[in-house]
Amino acid sequence: MPRGKRVALVGGVGGGNTGNEVSLDVVRDLLRAARDDLRFCVVTPMPVETTTRGLAHPGEPVLPLRAPRSTAGPRTVGAVLRRALAEGRHTCRVVHEVGGMRALVVCGTGVLDDFEEPPWGMPWSLLLWAAVARVRRRPFILLSVGAGPIGGRVSGRLFRATAALATEVTYRDADSLRTMVDLGSVRADARVTCDLAFGREVAPGPAAAPGPGMRVAVAVMDWGGWSGDDEEARGQYLATLTEAVVGVLDRGHRVVLLVGQPVDVGPAHEVRRSVLSRRPDADLRVADIGAFDDVVDEILGADLVVATRFHLVVAALVSARPVISIGYAPKNRALLTRVGLAHVDRPAEEVTAAWILEQVDAVARDGARYRGSDEVIEGWRRLVRDEVAALATRIG
Template identity: 30%
Template sequence: MSAPDGPPRVAFFGLLGSGNIGNQGSLDAMLAYVRDRHPEAVISCICSGPAELERQYRIPAVPITWYQQHGPGRSRVTTIVRKSFGKFADAVRMRFVVRQYDMIIVPGMGVFETTLDLRPWGWPYALFLMALWARLSGVRTAFVNVGANVPSERSMRWLFAATARLATYRSFRDEYSRNALRVMGVDTAHDDVGPDLAFALPEPRRSVQSSAESSVAARRTVGLGVMTYRGSSADRARADEIYTTYTAKIVEFARWLVDEGYRIRLVTGDPSDTEVVEAVYADLRQTRPNLVEVRLVHEPADTLEELMDQLTQVDVVVASRYHNVVAALKLAKPTVSISYGVKSDLLMEQMQLAEFRQPIQGLDVDRLIDQFRALESRAVSVAPVLRDRTAEFAAALDKQYDVLSEVLFGSGRGHRAADGNSATADRQGE
């Protein structure tokens, strides 16, 4: 615990530093909030990629798990033993990790979601241990504008609900997420709902076009956001089939765009997405060899800011990853969402673009082409609506930060989670 007059020690907790730029964008937003409003705070991270995070942000970071810290064994057997031992070691180790801080913030992200493949004793277990030891140690915890859904596995539901109940403060990025925790038995009546944290990020720097780009500036450019999608936890038996089908349809759509004279800027959100990028390039090199180098471009982005900077150079966006969609909408780009979760559908509804979405499983390329054409024809009228909505989102986040400051940095008498208020009360008595 810090001395009464010492600076508050803040840790950000999450799957950070592993290359997912959506998660990094949520961290960027919360870092900016803490540094702007509480510059005296001493900041650290508990994350999945501490070395990379320290390199990017120049702030100290520690791994979430014992296994991350010590690494695999020299054989498959010793690796399994280390992973198994690590689960028991984490139950003790996490206590000493969280006691170093006065508050722990989980910045956005789909921390209570199972839209992608997830196992109970991985991330959900680590999240629960953090929340448990934080409560027992009197450390305040805030889950800020996180995503959630109701898992099919009973163990996952229990871990998510137990974790949420231990929080000092909870807020969700949409009503669906708040309701998911309510269905799991958590009293969310006093919890906030706010926009995705990425809407608090500043506008990106406008890139200076290279001479090569200037020569094709008159050609309309489509931002095609791809992901290595293999389904959710319920789809493990069909994961390869799902990936192959999705990738084939993305390749087919990319080929149509090139044939129609468009230029494509491929965008991603995670290092694994390069698999689909390579599939698009491979197909066009074979089927459109004279066009691939002049009509297709891909520049890896390490941050959400870099991704948004790239998207300033496109006219229309068609994207799968949630934060590709968020980034495009924040820039008022007409966007079609290939949705792998309810979160994307809800966001498109909020942006009055509900008719321009499709589920990722069951993606219909002919329908996608029709949606693309219809959206492109309405681009001029769509952009002002998107700008108004993003301005509203930014203002809502600014007000929400007032509440968060009161709960975490102030007297603690402000808004707090109904099931997690004893942690705040304990801190007030110290």
Template identity: 30%
Template sequence: MRVGLFGLLGTGNLGNDGSLAAVLGHLRDEHPAARIEVFCSGPEDVMARHGVAAVPMNWNRAEYTTASRLTSIVRKGLGKVVDAFRTANWVRRQDVVIVPGMGVLETTLPLRPWGWPYSLFLLSLSGKLVRTKVVFLAVGAAVVADRANRTLLVGAARLAHYRSYRDEVSREALSAMGVDTSGDPVHTDLAFALPNPNPPVDKGVVGVGVMDYHGSNDDRARAARIHRDYVSGMTDFVRRLTEDGRVVRLFVGDQVDERVAERIIDAVGSRGVSVVHTSTLDELLFEMARVESVVASRYHNVLAAVKLGKPTVGVGYAAKSDALMAEMGLGDFCHSMRDLDVDRLVKQFTVLEESGPEVRAVLTRRNAEMSGRVERQLAELSAILRGER
């Protein structure tokens, strides 16, 4: 059996790489004879971390940098043509290609149509042409406003052999864009398949997840203001925690978030505040397991916190964060990143800590439900690999 995995993997996004780790773990346990190859944006990292064959998704390795000179613009254009043939050739060599989780059908962060949406469309189109099954496994989706991105992402979804979603919000979003999702199942995020660590908890320590946030794909004109307001608000929140005598650990979910964490420390000072440096979702889970409560922005920081049973305030930038918090019984502790109100955030955090025992009990029950959902999702994947679906 030849199994390919496809995505923006190995580039420092802990959530994406966690989804990859979950699927690889399942394949190695349940399908040890499968020959696995990953088509991704960071093949060197994937090979080093997971010991699997990996090849670059794009012929032009500068695909995700801004092209300013004529030569780089021409190289990008040429790369689009070359990638069409490279993708088809790679897909032809697989029996099944899995897109493992991730928010692959959304533009809640800035996205150009000829980047990821084009790559995903090439994958699904190639699968249809060469009769390789393309599987969108527990993916995230959101309604896409701009026509070019929407056309490519919806086209990719329609051409896939199988689609499942990490939440009902994602299925509804794809349905709203005209895709028939009536036969598509909803399970949960693949990260729930990863084991929970159990280190000692440092009492009273607060984990604060921060993000290099500049708004959505529709916010490019006001991205600088959105970013400034978010960083200012989170800095004020951390300052209030330290003034109250709390120890704060700053968490990131992508390499680019490191600069936001450093800016907060520069403004607040390093007394009682530190940055937790992690390079995998497993490492993030271990470090977050050591704090007592969490206020987090990036989706997979929120997921890690609730998965660990931590009382959590989710400072979200998209419906997926609110959906996850609601599913975990924490709907009253959602906060919009775009309308950050520090006074309200402090009040939410205070109520959260006062309700700690009750919140932990709810999270224990909900996590048991999520474990069952992700097991059913992986069982469906095995049925596809065996040719039963």
């Protein structure tokens, strides 16, 4: 197949983030269903891990989103020159690769924020690919992406430039569109759609049965504030979850701990150890999660989900489960508001164990108030499919 038939799927895959990975899978699967003449490559900041995890299908090249970098050692003149040389080589490779592509599609997720990302990370890397695509006259599509919060001024400018260079821009929620407009990115053609993960087919499972003795899935995140290195925030978050899990167990409910990506495993086991130090006889395990579908399988066996990561909230909604959100960013509330559940979210830096337990008790009394609108969620499933099918017709 000629290289010109290749579509680049751009995403932060390889690190085990189940939301990022399912978003890329949805776009690939739907484009393939609409156009059997297209072939794909994956562009990611973690090419080695992406290959190792088998996230690229057979025959699909895996390309590095950014130049290899090292933070080790002092910033000597030699180190700066080596960095500049690496960036130059990478840019030349990007120019060459983009010339052989039919289009580049950034596959959703919160790519336009600076959560644990410096300006020279995702912000700069996206801008480089967008700029090269413009020079090589290839479509660069921001598809159902999330934007904000953006704390750094430099990152904000880089993201604004990327949106300006994009051929098409759709956002997964109105808050994302508003964030970019506030940054000065005003495009008459920008539209609000929904998160791509809603396009994933989910086999129906048993209905949730909230009430006495219900099974509660508590999803733990490796959260240390927006910068990622706030140890006080991390400690308070884990202590709050520990206290909440103890309270849930003392109410006679069952608990399983979930994770959304590998970095969450350590914190989840930390919560487990803390709970078992207080309730040694508790039956409490950390679920073995490898992909979004694994998360859904676990959730389908639960009656309530308590989650921090955005895509675990999404997984609860597509699984028709009551959900309580401990949001690490406003995107959780933005999503839940659209399905009639603004009342189930509390920011991670403000949440208390008492509030979580109040919500658990409320779910046990009336779980329907904590379930998203089936009509809206089904509409989103159709919307994702229609959006990607329409995109397939615009790829030359």
